[in-house]
Amino acid sequence: MSLIPPLNFHNLLFLMASYAVGVDLGGTNLKAALVDRDTGIIERAECPTEADQGPKHVADQIAAIVVEMMDAAPSSPVQGIGIGAPGAVNWERTTVSKPPNFEDWTSVNLRSALQTRLDTSLPVIVENDANVAALGSAFYGAGQDPDSFIMVTLGTGVGGGIIYQNKIFRGSTGGAAEIGHMTIDYEGPFAKSGVSGAIEGYLGQEFLTDHARDRLINYPDSAVRDLVDGNLDELSPRVLYEAATQGDDLAQDILAWAGHKLGCVLGSAINLLDIRTIVVGGGVSAAGDYILAPARDVLPRFVVPGLRDDLQIHQEELGNEVSLLGAARLAFEGEQAQVGSL
């Protein structure tokens, strides 16, 4: 028997295995994954982001977790490193400016910070976290089928990413898809961005929780109270979701209220983009159809009749994994990604 294995399809795939490291830089947690281009995540790591210790320390943290993932690659070395980051990312995809909740962080070139720390010339590509989630969804998740879709991430804030003809639509400076700051009521409540009636002022985690807390005053027997043992400081969208699954009327009603608002803003986005598939991700999207069914109901009423066919709202079932997958995907796309065409 020969020691050289026969060249069949599976061996070829193994020989051609292609790896990249994806990083999800969050204000609370720093996550990383080793990603196989074909099969997805094969190794992951996570640690608290020590954002209060300044950008140099955070860059050290990123370098350390990236090295850990690179060392885990079973065969060929990794092709590159992709990073999803909050805040503004420049057109060249190197630099992150003013990420919320990061101390002393004005503008940091993460590409050179990483390349220096790792002593490598491997591609390091940085992109806005919501755009990265959209890219992950496009290649590995609910966004695989359509060549264009709008990603909405419901979390602490409301983020967005636009995939148009299989590429991230980046706008003029890399800052497109700020869906969370689109208004649905020009005299509505102010969101943290200062925009009156911005959708984030209804669906952002804190706003939604405040809304629920106020409405609970009229529902002394709601299951929501039991789930937090009467401590309304513990209220969260996840608690609302759990109460809703237990049949709690108020929780279902609050999530439907949120879904209705979501449908309104998605209508505006569809009118402008003529992109009719929506993928909803982020933590709050775990509430699934409690939010998405009402959004689907109202959506056509906020879209011009000529664009009302084939409207779809999908839940991203991969959850936060799309962020790691999308970040790695930045590296697989390589140079093409760096010039902003994807």
Added chain:
Amino acid sequence: MSLIPPLNFHNLLFLMASYAVGVDLGGTNLKAALVDRDTGIIERAECPTEADQGPKHVADQIAAIVVEMMDAAPSSPVQGIGIGAPGAVNWERTTVSKPPNFEDWTSVNLRSALQTRLDTSLPVIVENDANVAALGSAFYGAGQDPDSFIMVTLGTGVGGGIIYQNKIFRGSTGGAAEIGHMTIDYEGPFAKSGVSGAIEGYLGQEFLTDHARDRLINYPDSAVRDLVDGNLDELSPRVLYEAATQGDDLAQDILAWAGHKLGCVLGSAINLLDIRTIVVGGGVSAAGDYILAPARDVLPRFVVPGLRDDLQIHQEELGNEVSLLGAARLAFEGEQAQVGSL
């Protein structure tokens, strides 16, 4: 002296002169122009659109006015024919569906209708009228400088066109940029599209006029009344503009009210697209700064802070000429335009 003129720069330009016919198919008037690629409109014609006589008759009308323009070309024959049309235009840029106010018009392939009537294989390219206006502005008007801008046309309705990296952004099916149907108040008044709080329900000519008529009840001495000899059926945005220039408080206030609403919806569009230059055209835009100054004032308050730099709102000074110029431009772009890349 030789009969052959010396080959200098100007002669070369003449030899290379490039013409196309641009058509603006409106519900009321049918306009056409012979356009020189470099110098703009050199000949034009106009007639009432006999939309009540059905699509075959309208196609005959278009063919006749196009022949008139083709015959006017001083040197080389025209390169092609571009048509800006209301209603939905298909991805292939051949067919117009359900244009408002055209009788018995479901779906008509204007390309083949024209090529048959003219017995020609010249390119005939059809595009949505607001997109055509944006293209005209991009090459001949206020949109020449930026490589990306959002065109808003304020007329009977509120239309939109997106120029992104010097190309029309067409969305998934050719229907993008329906700015007029984006909501700014999800519980606001219904526009004709059925969308609650759509900007067209505030700034569409009829809506704006109704609003003015109602407010006039409290202003018995307004100059607006004099301008229409007391016949409020004659009220129009143009009358409001004239009254405003005469210093009439109410007229100025109504136009400022409209501008404020415009600023709100433009903020939403900028958040989504990260395209920060706006060009405003269409008949109502003649009111200029009476509308645009309040829009500029409010705009930053509806844009996320990270995208607030370099916001600009320009008036399209070329007026309706951009529609004819943009239609001709479709033909200059030729095959490239036909595949939808511009």
